[in-house]
Amino acid sequence: MPTVSRRGLLGSGVAAAGVAGAFAAGRVTGEEDATAGAPSSYPFRGERQAGIVTPAQDRLHFAALDVTTDDRAELVDLLQRWTDAAERMTQGRPAGPVGPTQGSIYAPPDDTGEAIGLPPSRLTITFGFGPSLFVDEHGRDRFGIADRKPAALEPLPHFSADMLEPARTGGDLCIQACADDPQVAVHAVRNLVRMGFGTTAVRWSQLGFGRTSTTSTSQDTPRNLFGFKDGTANIKAEDAALLDDHVWVADGDDPKADWLVGGSYVVTRRINQTIEVWDRQPLGDQQDFIGRTKDTGAPLSGGSELTEPDFGVQGSDGPIIPRDAHVRVVHPEYNDGLRILRRGYNFVDGTDAIGGLDAGLFFIAYLRDPRTHFIPLQRTMAAHDALMEYLRFTGQAVFAVPPGTAAGEHVGQALFA
């Protein structure tokens, strides 16, 4: 079936209400894409937020925002408007009800227009709330929600090799937009940022040009900028029990934060890779650092990409998967069985100060509790992982990601109820 495009809808002169009706009747949401066998769009509303276990789209625009008002009603009103806009845009419709070209010539359009004619592109928009939304840097409870702050939602500690830039760290709110087309992801973030003018300001934002993980067994494993397959052992959408154990916040996890049940936490880390140095390492060393072969991604202990590594296999000079190999250091077997859902993206942001590329991995992980699922893992990695020599951590943030939004509600409604 052909993908319904913004251009087609707008060009036909259908009034906004009519368009909404057409979409509500299922003309786009849930339709199959003829070429890929996947839905051509994902609904914004549902039990969970989309963009977590959704098969990772190829392109990312992630933004962290600060709230510039102390007025709770203004913030709630923005969340309501963001919800409406996210619902529209994920269906391939404009950010506002009128659209980029159908309104009065005497008023600014309620959509900026650069996505006219582009299909929904499997856009997902995922919102999160940072620690500073609950208690700001001055200790203030600006929005009357401090007593609902999850105990797990604290700024991440300093880790070894962190070179965090304040302008790339933290944030009161986050918006993750993933799509097949970067112009659609950028359009979504830009229009949400625009709607927040006077209420929020962008603290930092990051584009990612290529996914580095699979979140569904239906996907091929992509490669990171070290040239290796990444995300082979990721939790997948199909692993319902693992998701319940390691990703979704469960009833009873935090009595103060019932509003987060069914949601998750997202940790982001901007990881510069010293790719010029990496590229001068022998192939065998690169494989030893990772613990997998570069071609198929099989563990050095043998088999194929999906074979479990066997850490007991000995080579001529110790274990064939070295003790500091990345795959061993972060493996659940050595980390109390813990798992995370990774959803990172490769980035290149121009040039660094010494004539190399400012490039790396924008790490995104969804997990049930940063205290148990991320901080110990990162400490272990910082202390023992051979890859650390080739990584520089330049930004990080953590957000609580509320559950999905039901019909008639706005994102995070239970928090502000």
Place this chain on the structure above:
Amino acid sequence: MPTVSRRGLLGSGVAAAGVAGAFAAGRVTGEEDATAGAPSSYPFRGERQAGIVTPAQDRLHFAALDVTTDDRAELVDLLQRWTDAAERMTQGRPAGPVGPTQGSIYAPPDDTGEAIGLPPSRLTITFGFGPSLFVDEHGRDRFGIADRKPAALEPLPHFSADMLEPARTGGDLCIQACADDPQVAVHAVRNLVRMGFGTTAVRWSQLGFGRTSTTSTSQDTPRNLFGFKDGTANIKAEDAALLDDHVWVADGDDPKADWLVGGSYVVTRRINQTIEVWDRQPLGDQQDFIGRTKDTGAPLSGGSELTEPDFGVQGSDGPIIPRDAHVRVVHPEYNDGLRILRRGYNFVDGTDAIGGLDAGLFFIAYLRDPRTHFIPLQRTMAAHDALMEYLRFTGQAVFAVPPGTAAGEHVGQALFA
């Protein structure tokens, strides 16, 4: 026909020579892509460099480099190795003859590996030579080519509203990589930069996520971040006479620079768009600034997108296409008939200092002579164009783009012969 992938080739264990043979027999180059009806790859060698009139691909990685040696032989050797690598990569093969995973484990691979498994993605790689390659900032002729420097190849002058950052301006060499897949474009630039280690260093680089022009009548017109169609009136690959008049350097244009005949010049300008301010302008004002409607892209004087604007049509308050409308100010009718071939890309590079998006258009134009085809046009635009209020020029460069590379030659061979 299925697209031949790097993964398929490598996985089959075919030796490098065998792969080359397969490609030489036409297994990829020139093949038709089943879904799009366009070739799935473009050959690097030919009468002209690819990436100029080639139908503009969706993604860009552009790099400007400085040469860090004074040794002419080293520079020529690099151009030879770049030529070989560009030929391989545009065919979907690795940067080096051995590849990312087939070599000794005791040596660094000759390809970085992140494009394993990805198809050619219509990659084009286009090289250019900047003014400072011929005469450096200290007036030195490092490579014995000062007497072959084209008279037209001078650093661009300062224009009104220029806020040029030195770290985004100039360069001895340039590499433009365009592809359907950004990971393929990034892989190409990264591997060429890597090969230049010790001979060149990156001065600046720029990713573009979405094309803003059409260079073939077979393409739809895309939209820039003002939300308007861009590039409607561009010169197209099919306009052979216009290309000869306005893009390709002709025999006799510059007796000192015979080596450039059949080539071109490329001008790049990093144009930040103040999109937050733009987004607050009424729809009618936006359309008046551009001189076209936002929905179909038709001139305000009527018709459809491809209708020629009629600047004589009067409205109730002067010409219906205002005197400072972009389409009028830069129209050939008011600029001695001159035309350029635009090939720009939208970019978002994170966040600016005041909580907006660091976003805009990376302008790329190919033209026959910057003195006649760019400088006067930019001066006119700077003085008269209504859009100027919403633009900040943060970087620029100019390069001479040699003609295509014949079999057995390296790019720019005639310059160094």
